[in-house]
Amino acid sequence: MKSIIKNQIDTIIYFKNEIIISFIVYLIGFIGGVLIFLNKKLAVRPKNMKTIELLLNNTKTAILILFIGIVTAGIGSCIIMIINGAILGGVVEGAINAGSYDAIRTGIFLHAGFEIVALIFFMSISLETVKLVLNAVMDRPPKIIHLKFDIILFFDALFLLIIAALIEGNISYVKI
Structure with missing residues (x-):
């Protein structure tokens, strides 16, 4: 049990910068979505999806x-995360404007929270190629990529x- 916890802590420490960057990218998208939907109402239309459908879509x-x-050395994942964050920001702002707090x-x-952290973890793994690019371009000691941490974070993200x-499939009763 101690080694599992140690591996988890070591993985988060290894990916600390990538996780922070991924969070900031998602937050930029979220704020952008809020600003786009400022003063716009969003109609909430319940849509029931099965857990497996939700899992497959998110995966x-x-x-x-x-x-x-x-x-793309992280560029593509940044674009997707900004779009994903903007969608959530727009949905939240639009629903607030429509009074759909529930x-x-x-x-x-x-x-x-679980879904966003999982996506942040996936983006963090994708940023590993930036280390390879920087190793090739810059004159500095090479950054080492530890596949063990990539695998641990991948399965952590999948679990989330x-x-x-x-x-979402069994407890949340309103799907937007």
Whole structure:
């Protein structure tokens, strides 16, 4: 048990900068979405999806973030995360303007934290290629990529996506 906890802590420490960058990118998108939907109302239309459908949809987004980010040295994952953040920011702002506070509380915030952190983790993994690019371009000691930490963070993110889908599919009663 101690080694599992130590591996988790070491993984977060290893990815600390990437996690911070990924969070900031998502936050920029969220704020952009809020600003776009300023003073606009969003109609809430309940849509029931099964847990497996939600998990597959979220996993597709996560894998897209991961692979496009790897191929583009993080640029593609930044774009996807900004868009994803803007969508959530727009939904939250639009629902607030429409007075749909209950929909936000029960339909979004119950599961969103798990889902957002998972996406941040996937983007953080995708930023590993930036280390390779910097190693090739800059005259400095090479940054080492530790696949062990990539694998641990990948499965942590997948676990968080499963939790988010379970909550969204079974507890959240309003889907936006």
